[in-house]
């Protein structure tokens with residue numbers, strides 16, 4: 001019997017999303033969300049939002065995309081905020097904290113960039129573990145369960161109104 005050299009597990013790193021990751025991310029999102037992916041209320045927001053690659057991250061394991069979180073600049077009423085989503089982790093990599101790590105990293109980058117809050121549509125039981133709460137004053141341009149509209153605020157801003165495009169006069 002020959003002895004095999006012992007290899008360490010592939011390192012996991014979080015990096016900003018770059019165009020080179022695009023195809024792998026699309027495939028991961030298709031697997032994670034299935035055919036209903038583009039019917040979600042969040043997709044209506046992403047149609048007008050400004051993508052923020054410097055606030056968006058993917059997890060690379062052995063050079064392969066294992067998870068992703070995307071961030072978008074929008075406003076709620078007159079308050080500039082960041083919209084989070086989609087968030088997805090490869091099925092084989094779930095339940096080891098990677099999803100929470102991606103959310104935390106994207107929120108920290110947003111806070112460091114001077115953003116006031118992050119808003120998303122998702123399940124409270126998951127996202128409250130990473131600091132989100134129901135955002136009762138925030139509305140979306142499309143049908144959505146208000147109990148799934150969540151926010152994490154970095155300062156004492158009031159979030160009230162419709163999620164809408166961030167115009168030049170509403171920069172953070």
Ligand SMILES: CC(C)(COP(=O)(O)OP(=O)(O)OC[C@H]1O[C@@H](n2cnc3c(N)ncnc32)[C@H](O)[C@@H]1OP(=O)(O)O)[C@@H](O)C(=O)NCCC(=O)NCCS
Nearest residue numbers: 032087088089094095096097098099100121122123125126
């Ligand atoms: C949601 C998702 C990103 C979590 O990734 P992950 O790396 O497994 O997350 P974490 O390791 O940080 O947390 C795992 C825990 O969250 C729980 N969890 C996952 N999705 C949940 C949900 N929708 N509601 C409540 N709890 C949830 C898991 O059961 C697990 O619980 P445990 O720690 O008690 O075992 C991943 O399950 C996924 O890609 N799902 C499909 C896409 C999706 O639903 N994205 C979120 C939509 S906004």
